[in-house]
Every structure is written in C-alpha cells, then in structure tokens.
Amino acid sequence: MIKPALPKGTRDFAPEAVRKRRYLFQTIQQCFEAFGFEPIETPAMENLSTLLGKYGEEGDKLIFRILNNGDILPLAQRARDSRELANLLAEKALRYDLTIPFARFVVMNQHQLVFPFRRYQIQPVWRADRPQKGRYREFYQCDADIVGSRSLFNEVELIGLYQEVFSRLQLRVRIRINHRKWLLALAETCGNAAWLTPITTAIDKIDKVGVEQVESELREKGFPTEAITLIRGYLELPNTPAEAFPAVLQLLRHHPAATDAVQDVEFILKHLSQNEPERATVQIDFTLARGLDYYTGTILEVNSEEVAMGSLGGGGRYDNLTGLFGLPDVPGVGISFGVDRIFDVMESLHRFPATTHRSTQMLWLRIDDMLMPQILEYVRQFRNQGISTEVYPDAAKIDKQLKYADRKGIPFAILLGSREYAAQVIGLKDLRHGTQEQVPLSQVMQVIRQKLQEPER
RNA sequence: GUGAUUGUAGCUCAGUUGGUUAGAGCGCCAGAUUGUGGCUCUGGAGGUCGAGGGUUCGAAUCCCUUCAAUCACCCCA
Numbered sequence: 001m002i003k004p005a006l007p008k009g010t011r012d013f014a015p016e017a018v019r020k021r022r023y024l025f026q027t028i029q030q031c032f033e034a035f036g037f038e039p040i041e042t043p044a045m046e047n048l049s050t051l052l053g054k055y056g057e058e059g060d061k062l063i064f065r066i067l068n069n070g071d072i073l074p075l076a077q078r079a080r081d082s083r084e085l086a087n088l089l090a091e092k093a094l095r096y097d098l099t100i101p102f103a104r105f106v107v108m109n110q111h112q113l114v115f116p117f118r119r120y121q122i123q124p125v126w127r128a129d130r131p132q133k134g135r136y137r138e139f140y141q142c143d144a145d146i147v148g149s150r151s152l153f154n155e156v157e158l159i160g161l162y163q164e165v166f167s168r169l170q171l172r173v174r175i176r177i178n179h180r181k182w183l184l185a186l187a188e189t190c191g192n193a194a195w196l197t198p199i200t201t202a203i204d205k206i207d208k209v210g211v212e213q214v215e216s217e218l219r220e221k222g223f224p225t226e227a228i229t230l231i232r233g234y235l236e237l238p239n240t241p242a243e244a245f246p247a248v249l250q251l252l253r254h255h256p257a258a259t260d261a262v263q264d265v266e267f268i269l270k271h272l273s274q275n276e277p278e279r280a281t282v283q284i285d286f287t288l289a290r291g292l293d294y295y296t297g298t299i300l301e302v303n304s305e306e307v308a309m310g311s312l313g314g315g316g317r318y319d320n321l322t323g324l325f326g327l328p329d330v331p332g333v334g335i336s337f338g339v340d341r342i343f344d345v346m347e348s349l350h351r352f353p354a355t356t357h358r359s360t361q362m363l364w365l366r367i368d369d370m371l372m373p374q375i376l377e378y379v380r381q382f383r384n385q386g387i388s389t390e391v392y393p394d395a396a397k398i399d400k401q402l403k404y405a406d407r408k409g410i411p412f413a414i415l416l417g418s419r420e421y422a423a424q425v426i427g428l429k430d431l432r433h434g435t436q437e438q439v440p441l442s443q444v445m446q447v448i449r450q451k452l453q454e455p456e457r
Numbered sequence: 458g459u460g461a462u463u464g465u466a467g468c469u470c471a472g473u474u475g476g477u478u479a480g481a482g483c484g485c486c487a488g489a490u491u492g493u494g495g496c497u498c499u500g501g502a503g504g505u506c507g508a509g510g511g512u513u514c515g516a517a518u519c520c521c522u523u524c525a526a527u528c529a530c531c532c533c534a
Binding site for chain 1: 529
C-alpha cells in the first residue's frame with residue numbers, strides 16, 4: 001500500500017475552501033473587468049530558456065524544471081557539472097510567475113494586440129521554495145498589467161484597482177509605494193551603481209531586523225563609512241509627501257534619477273482618489289525593495305493591516321520587459337494579487353460572507369420507492385427553476401437521511417411517503433428551525449419557491 | 458540551501474525516574490426511537506506509538522540513523 005500524500009507545499013481544497021476561493025477569484029475578476037482588462041491564459045510550462053535569468057540568480061534556483069522524456073542517459077553523460085546537467089536534461093519548466101510569460105505573449109502576438117494592452121491573468125504558478133506559513137510551492141497569482149504606455153495614469157489606475165478589490169473584500173490593507181530610481185540614485189550617490197542590488201536587499205530587511213542589523217550587514221560586505229552614513233540617512237527619511245520629497249532630493253543631492261522619481265510619485269499621489277476615506281491608504285516607503293530584477297520605476301506592495309503575513313500583492317513598472325524577447329520600447333506596469341495569502345488572511349479574520357457556504361437547497365428523502373418516480377419529477381422541475389436539489393439515494397432510516405441534510409447545511413428536507421401521499425401532501429421540514437408543515441401536492445412548487453425566497457431568519 | 462521544533466486512534470492531545478493488556482475528549486458505527494436531524498444515555502469498532510537500528514530482563518519513554526510535517530532565515534505572492 002502506498003501512503004497517500006501530497007508533494008511538499010501543495011494542497012487539496014475541500015468543497016468549502018473551493019467556494020471561498022471562488023469568491024475571491026470572482027471578486028478580483030469582476031474588478032479586473034470593471035477596469036477594462038482582458039483575460040488571457042498561457043501554458044503551465046514554458047521553455048526553460050524563456051524563464052532563466054529573469055528572476056535573478058536566486059530565482060533561477062527556484063524554477064521547477066521538467067525532465068525531458070526519452071533516453072536521457074547519453075545526454076547526461078555529456079554534462080561536466082550538475083548545473084550543466086540540469087540544463088541538458090530539462091528543456092521545459094513550470095512557470096514561475098505570470099509576468100514573464102505575459103511578456104513572451106505580447107512579443108508573439110504584437111501584431112494582433114491593441115495597445116495600450118490591458119490584460120489580466122488568473123492562473124497557478126510554481127516555485128521550488130521551501131514552504132512555510134503563507135508560502136506554497138503551487139499558488140495562484142492574479143495579475144493585471146498595462147503595456148504599451150508610459151503614462152503614470154496607469155499607476156493611478158492600478159492602485160485604484162488594489163483599493164477597489166480590498167475594499168470589496170472588506171480587508172484593511174496598507175499600500176506602500178517606492179521608486180526604483182530613488183534606490184538607483186542612492187547607489188550612485190554612494191559611489192557605485194552596481195551596489196544597487198546589495199543595498200536594496202539589505203534595506204528591504206529593515207522592518208524585520210532594524211537599522212543596526214542593516215548597517216552591520218553592509219559593513220560586512222565592505223561598504224565605506226560614507227556610504228553607510230548616506231544609507232542611514234536614506235532609511236530615516238520622513239514618509240509624508242510634504243516632507244519626504246524635499247528631504248530625499250537633498251539627501252541624494254538632486255541626482256537626476258531621484259528628481260524623476262519625485263515627479264513620478266508626486267504625480268501618482270496627486271491623482272489618487274482623495275474623497276473615499278475607507279479605502280486603503282497609500283504611503284511612501286523608501287525601504288521597499290522587491291526582488292524581481294525587471295522593475296525600473298514605481299514599485300508597489302500591499303500588506304494586511306490586521307494580520308502578520310507576507311505581502312498580499314505587489315507590482316511595479318518595467319520599462320523594457322519585452323526587450324528580452326526582441327521587442328524593445330514596450331513599457332509596462334502591473335500588479336499581482338496573492339490569492340492564497342489573501343485567503344489565509346480572510347480565513348483567520350472570519351471575513352468570508354455566509355453566502356459562500358450553501359450549496360444544496362433541498363433534500364428529498366427516500367421513504368417509499370413506489371413514489372420515487374413522482375419525486376424525481378418534482379426534483380427535475382425544481383432544478384429547472386435553478387433550485388439546487390438532491391434526493392437521498394439509499395433506503396436508509398429517516399434519521400440518517402435528516403442527519404445528512406443537517407451536516408450538509410441543507411435548509412429544507414421534504415418527506416413524501418405513503419402517509420403523505422394518502423393525504424395528498426408533502427412534509428416540508430425546515431432544518432434551521434426544526435419546524436415542519438404540510439403542503440398540498442398541488443401547491444408544492446409554488447409554496448416551496450416562496451419559502452426559498454424568504455429572507456433567512 | 459541553512460537552522461530549530463514536533464511526530465501516539467480519523468482529529469486534538471495525555472502517557473510518571475524505562476515496568477503488566479497504551480488512554481481521554483471530539484468524531485465514526487450501532488442501539489435507546491421498526492417515519493423525523495441537532496440534545497442526552499448505553500454499547501462498539503478503530504493503534505506497526507512516523508520508519509529502521511541499538512541499549513536493556515523489559516522501550517511510546519534512553520541512544521543513533523532516517524523520513525515527514527511545521528516554523529524561522531534566504532527570497533518571495
């Protein structure tokens with residue numbers, strides 16, 4: 001016997017979880033559609049070469065590779081080390097995110113698409129990460145991107161989209177915004193543009209480890225004292241727009257990139273809707289880094305205000321994503337929703353609406369098989385009316401049948417046995433209140449339909 | 458890739474310095490009630506104590522190895 005088990009970091013979803021997840025997908029999808037985004041889908045697997053090198057060195061390690069079919073031994077023998085071996089034996093890989101496959105899609109379909117192209121995509125992605133809280137090896141992303149436009153109104157739109165979705169889900173979140181050009185200007189002001197990556201990965205940790213740790217990490221990596229002083233100043237920048245913009249410009253000595261970034265972020269904040277106070281707040285966070293190498297402008301990240309959890313979504317602007325696939329000068333900006341984490345947050349806050357539970361509305365009990373033809377006919381009629389209906393299949397005791405209805409949360413059970421038939425009625429039992437009434441056979445459809453429309457008490 | 462913690466019934470967990478036949482609650486099945494769920498009562502089924510090895514007269518308990526899960530780091534949604 002094989003012990004039943006799942007691969008690490010993957011999950012089954014029971015009926016209730018699927019209903020709740022669908023609620024999230026539907027909410028997000030409705031918002032995407034309301035904002036005029038169009039759906040696309042791409043394959044679960046891509047050519048390995050499409051994905052390699054797009055997510056940084058760490059990212060490459062986390063790509064799930066698909067072993068080639070056929071006789072792999074001769075190929076394997078040509079490899080000189082395990083890295084080469086891996087690339088020889090796998091030509092395909094599972095997609096790591098939705099953005100790179102989207103870039104490939106845009107290049108391959110560039111002549112058919114209408115630009116600026118707004119697309120959304122809701123599909124699973126796979127990462128060979130070690131799983132932990134809020135982190136899975138198979139999870140869904142819901143992406144919305146706008147490509148073919150440099151306008152900052154796109155950023156304004158996408159932030160509005162975040163606000164709309166989380167407002168509909170009744171989750172309190174904080175949207176943080178930063179700009180890659182500030183980080184670039186910081187690196188250059190420190191003396192070396194190549195320091196961008198070590199600086200950003202170091203300061204990204206500030207929330208967790210604090211300023212001291214960040215500084216000691218930089219010192220260990222051999223950063224000069226002046227650079228560390230500058231970075232400390234950067235970390236201590238105020239975050240209200242009125243103070244932040246002059247301060248960052250002064251700190252970075254009016255570096256042209258820093259000036260660009262100030263203009264961009266100022267523009268975006270100015271155009272965000274101001275008169276809806278219940279919406280998620282947007283705040284400048286100079287320490288927000290985000291790993292993915294392709295971002296060049298604005299970067300965004302969403303966090304719950306209510307539950308400690310990794311980010312619920314993120315995104316940013318990339319000015320040359322399709323350039324990697326031979327189509328230069330297609331700027332874009334996009335955001336992603338992490339449904340699996342949003343699910344965990346909603347679940348821990350019991351924030352799913354009650355309507356996600358119910359499925360079957362009524363159960364017809366199997367009491368007297370002589371009457372089953374008639375029961376099946378009623379069932380057919382109710383189903384045609386869109387009322388979700390079941391018949392208990394086994395000739396079990398009534399209490400077992402009722403227990404089934406109770407456990408499944410079915411609100412109504414209907415008894416039609418020989419006694420009822422003799423009186424030309426059915427027994428209509430309301431499981432929620434424990435009441436039962438008799439309804440004449442001639443009025444069954446009418447009375448029950450009315451019952452189901454009554455508001456729940 | 459690195460580190461820590463935990464593995465006992467379907468689930469959540471007890472289990473004494475190593476000592477007889479490993480327990481509880483919940484759940485499941487049956488009965489009390491041959492046509493009425495939830496509540497109650499009675500009874501029953503269900504265990505390779507994660508796996509393998511070692512120490513011992515004797516191991517769920519001590520030691521070693523291994524596997525798995527969880528959490529944290531790195532990184533990320």
